[in-house]
Amino acid sequence: MSLTNDDISEDDISEDDYSEDETLTTARTEQFSILFCELERCREDEQKQKIEELNGLIDEMNKEEFKSVFTIELFNKIHQMIEKNTLSLESAILLLKHVGRCKELKSFFCFSFDDSLLSKRMKEMMIDEYEKKKDEKNEKHLTDLCECYALLGEDDIHDELLSVIMPCLLKAASKKEESDEAQKEKENALLALSLVNEFEDKDFEQCLIEIKEIIKRHQEHRNLTWLAYQSTWQFLMERLYDDAELEGVLVNELHFVREAAREIEELSKCVDWKKRKEGEEKEEKKTKEEIILVRWIRTLETFSRLCKLRNEELAGIIGIIVRLFRAAKFFSEDLIYEIVECLSSATGNSAIEIDDLLKEGAIDAMLGEAVESNLRIPQIFYWKLPFIELCERLKGKMENEEDEAKRKVMKRKVLERMEEEGYEDSVFKFCNCMHRGMNKYYSLIDDPDDYFLYC
Structure with a gap:
């Protein structure tokens, strides 16, 4: 099967459909x-x-x-x-x-x-x-x-306002009242706080104490909404860029991966993907659960990219993400995009074993999508990212003999899986299409060798 310009020049939207969308936009x-x-x-x-x-x-x-x-x-x-x-x-x-x-x-x-x-x-x-x-x-x-x-x-919020906003939002988020109104107020405060990315180290020390208390109280009493709890972790994750020591707190004291895994599983069960598929509207209104799922995956992507500590919970959450991907892959483009980003970061992180990615089905999921996407131009952009990360890790030789032996075993396993799925054939077809004058998408190729592993 080959790809022609005609295959990708249309968006499969009729003029009548387009006019209807225009009318709705104007009316609102x-x-x-x-x-x-x-x-x-x-x-x-x-x-x-x-x-x-x-x-x-x-x-x-x-x-x-x-x-x-x-x-x-x-x-x-x-x-x-x-x-x-x-x-x-x-x-x-x-x-x-x-x-x-x-x-x-x-x-x-x-x-x-x-x-x-x-x-x-x-x-x-x-x-x-x-x-x-x-x-x-x-x-x-x-x-x-x-x-x-x-x-x-x-x-970014300037220093003068940070000294006003930070303590104010923390105070509102730390209130212990449990009424519906109090829950809503805490949710708003934590959502706003999750967007504050700039603050002095001296201010963060006290802030971390209060945020840890909020998280531990929720772990014991389940007293926050889904959105409020996710926002609390997002606030900490933004700080991880500048504070390597915070990773130890997230992993060993607050158990971020365990908490993220449970929240993602619970939220996933609340989304009826089949109902989404049967909906007649083109632009389905996302449920609050789906919106928070997207936010959790985004937060997890940051952690997967920056974490250096090996912990057993990381492998388990990869499996949860893969199951979520398989459930949502036809129904939520935003969620799938975030999952691809997350898997790319996990694949490129040496703290996560490639063997775990294989066992938890991540490589199978990525292979299947990469093969299916080779003739759908926009999607190949998503799926090239995990494979470039994977290839980089498996191409480089290790100095330690034991590590080098493990690398060769993993490389052979991945190569065999690629051959079974027809991965290389699909990428060759894709690159061939690109070289036939489709300059609009040529930048997606980079170096074709980036997509391959060689013996």
Whole structure:
């Protein structure tokens, strides 16, 4: 079977389908604009009702709709409405916090906020509130401002604001109340905290103590939501880039891999993949469980890339990821992309044995997908990554004789598996297609030798 230009020039979307999508996009964004304009003419209680409707529309938006609505002009308009008292600050926070959650959970970008007048105003309000005397300070108001700012922004938070935002969010996340409202507040605080990547070492020491208490309390009492717990680990994982000692805490004290494995398995059981397949809508609305699964795999990818400590739990979680991949491979492109990234990092990490990748089915899964994807151009980009990592590890000779013997055994096993699956034939076909004038995709090839192992 060969690939022609005709095979890849169409997106399998009819003109009628495209027109329908255009109509839906226009309807949602226009409805948002109409409702937003009505806010200035409403009483505060009516504003809250309108904002609930606006938040419902935001939940339905795709990336293009979100980007077209939340522009610097809109954020400047919100600033102006607050300034003129035509929109109460409480109502604005209700809207902005939802926008920030949606942006983060759907992995949208919102660069327009950082340069807006609203961003500048919120900075000033946070600092003013923080500097008030204890008996004059409105803690909830300050927490709301910190959450909105952290959730909406894309730029790094400067030192002046870090000293305000970090302790505020940690205090909100550490509360021990167990009501539904308290759970929601802790979830928002931890989600916002997971986005704070810049902080001084001296500040992190106390922060780590509090975060460890939050994690251990959850491990004992299960008192956090799925999203809140995942956000707590994501916050720590971002710090792993700069703090190698933290890995020992994650592995030996907090048992990250064990916790991640359990959470991923529980979440996977809550997603009905067959129901997703039968859905008639082209753009299925992701369940909260699927969204959190994507976040867990992303967090695990960071750990798989940076961890240096060998531990037995790593092999087990590879098997869980492979099972998740097989269940979701036809239904969730975002999740599959994150799984490929995670497997690539695991494959390239010497702390994870190649034999474990074989035993847990990771190499079989990667081989099968690589072979199937060789004639589907975009997918080959995903699946070249794990094999380049695998080939790099198996090509290099080891100085230690025992290690070198193990390498040769693993290389032979992988080569045999590749031959059984027809891997090399499929890559040759792919490269041949690329060389027949398809320059648009030529950069995906790099050096074809990167895809192969030789005896």
